Amino acid sequence: MPRTSEPGRTVGSRLLELLFAFTPDAPVLSLAELSRRTGLPHPTARRLVLELVSTGALDRRPDGRFVVGLRLWQLGTLAPLTESLRTMARPFMEDLYTALNQHVQLAIVEGREAVILERMSAPQAVGLVSQVGGRLPLHCSGVGQVLLSHASGSLFDEVLEGPLPKHTTRTVTDPRSLRRALAACRKSGYAIVRGELTDDADSVATRVMDKEGRVVAALSVVFRAGSARPSVVLPSVITSGLGLSRRLGWRPGVPIRTS
Amino acid sequence: MPRTSEPGRTVGSRLLELLFAFTPDAPVLSLAELSRRTGLPHPTARRLVLELVSTGALDRRPDGRFVVGLRLWQLGTLAPLTESLRTMARPFMEDLYTALNQHVQLAIVEGREAVILERMSAPQAVGLVSQVGGRLPLHCSGVGQVLLSHASGSLFDEVLEGPLPKHTTRTVTDPRSLRRALAACRKSGYAIVRGELTDDADSVATRVMDKEGRVVAALSVVFRAGSARPSVVLPSVITSGLGLSRRLGWRPGVPIRTS
Known part of the structure; x- marks a missing residue:
């Protein structure tokens, strides 16, 4: 296998490290930043970044810094359960947003986190850090808890046995309480x-x-504490979730499975 | 530069070829298909595909075939002018769809084609092949002609001097008429x-x-020939396009630039 001077890192893995160095917090990176984030020597980073630019995976901005390219966005739209689920979910999310006038989110599991697939909120809304493509912890977000409780046994155990970071004084970090x-x-x-x-x-x-009863996503409403009563919000969230599930082919009576 | 036995193809470029082998027409590929599409020997393809799976760039389905992974979708959401433009465009597109009850599309330039960033249409609508992430030719689609006419001189010349495929008997393929x-x-x-x-x-x-007057996207309504009169549709399309432009910071009087 062609390896670079540093053992254990193939050229391929270095290329992917460069790509995944881009994050929602750092969507624009200079060559120096890419080199620092990946630990690759400057000349190596430069050569690989130019290769990524030449295929359209990255784009070079007029200021010389780099961003994720449109070709990668296109490729991403091919991931199952992204565009199709978003398209089907949107009417339900819009109606929920219209009824409640609160943030609405749709999320799925990726690795050990929840990923926000779609969200709706008033442009002037504040206090919600999430964005499409962003991540939320499984153990202490609404969508995360729904996804985690229906996750495969191995993911469930992995999260419950791993560190459970405390985000606020109210985060439940005792594994038994969380279970x-x-x-x-x-x-x-x-x-x-x-x-x-x-x-x-x-x-x-x-x-x-x-349609097989697998829990493929979680739908949530997020609101400023005190601005709504959960018991009032809950029925509409449940009916919207069931409506979207029916749209995906699920019917009452189909047993619900962990994924 | 580390090269494989075949001259001119680096490991990095092979990895990217494997990724870009996935297309809207072929979103699920077996190892054999990936090997055939990229021309890589089976063992090489296998090794690189497993590397892509280990980082989450690809996912392996239960049937052993491969799909684009959610991590790549997440990465794609970081591409400039995708999620943000979609979010801002959606209300305008919805209103246009409500007013006309016809397909509505938003597209931007990528390479020598238009890429559909967002679309709206009735679930039962037929006759439109486009999908989010899909491509349209610049010379003979509505969004394509708008984008091409405002493109940089080099792209404009490249398209006009290149082959102009004839999709129907009505496709304009004479460069002078098209100009x-x-x-x-x-x-x-x-x-x-x-x-x-x-x-x-x-x-x-x-x-x-x-806001700088750069034409960053094109908005269109697509309808079955004879089901609407373009002169009736046009004013609403123009007002929606101007509305979205204002949302992006453009104001009447700001000169319109080619990109």
């Missing part, structure tokens, strides 16, 4: 999470099933 | 394209400007 909350969520199909991710935000989330 | 049409579009800001891409579809498209 109880997740068991309840698995039974009810929804999660109410208050101030566990950020102090001033509450979330009401529910599961979304496909 | 005249594009000059008119550059002046008016809109294009009416009838049956040039598919026999039974007409399109009315207009430009979208950013």
Whole structure:
């Protein structure tokens, strides 16, 4: 296998490290920043970045810095359950947004985190850090708890046995308490999470099933603590989640499975 | 530069070829298909594909075939002018769709083609092949002509001097006629394209400007030939395009530039 001077890192892995150096917090990077973030020597980083630019995976801006290229965005649209699920979810999310006038989010599992697939909120809305493509922890966000409670046994154990970072004073980090909350969520199909991710935000989330009853996504409403009562928000979130599940082919009576 | 046995193809370029082998027509590929599409020997393809799977760039399905991974979708959302433009365009596109009840598309230039960034249409609508992330030719689609007429001189010449494939009997493939049409579009800001891409579809498209007056996108309505009159559709398309341009910071009086 062609390797570079540093053992264990193939040219391929270096190329991917350069790509994945771009994050929502750092969508524009200079060559120096890319070199620092990947630990690659400047000349190596330069050569590989130019290769990425030549295929359109990255774009070079007029100021010389780099951004993710449109070709990569196009490629990303081919990932299953992204564009199709967004398209199907959007009407349900819009209606929920119209009914409640609160942030609405749709998320799926990626690795050990939840990834926001779609969101809706008033342009002037504040207090929500999420964006499409952004990540949320599984253990202390509404969508995260719904996804985690229906996750495969191995992911479930991995998260519960791993570190459970405390984001606020209210984040549940005791594995036994969390297991109880997740068991309840698995039974009810929804999660109410208050101030566990950020102090001033509450979330009401529910599961979304496909035609085989697999929980493929979670739908949530997020609102400033005190601006709504979860018990008032909950029925509309549940009906929207069931509506989207029906759109995906699920029918009442189809047993709900962990993925 | 580390090269494989075949001259001219670096490991990096092979890796990217494997990624870009996935297309809207072929979003699920087996190892054999990946090997064939890239011309890579089976063992090489296998090794690189597994490397792509280990980073989450590709996912392996239960049937053993491969798809684009969610991590790549996430990375793609970082490309400039994708998620942000989609989010800003959506209300304008929805209103246009509500007013006309016809397909609505938003596209930008990528390489020598237009790429569909967002679209809206009734789920039961037929006759439109486009999808988000899909491509349209610049010379004979509505959005394409708007984008091409405002493109940089080099792209403009490259397209006009290159092959101009004939998609229907009505596709304009004479460079002089096309230049005249594009000059008119550059002046008016809109294009009416009838049956040039598919026999039974007409399109009315207009430009979208950013605050510096650069034409960053094109907005169009596409309808079955004969189901609407372009002159009736045009004013609403233009007002929506101007509305979106204002949302991007453009103001009347800011000169319109080619990109």
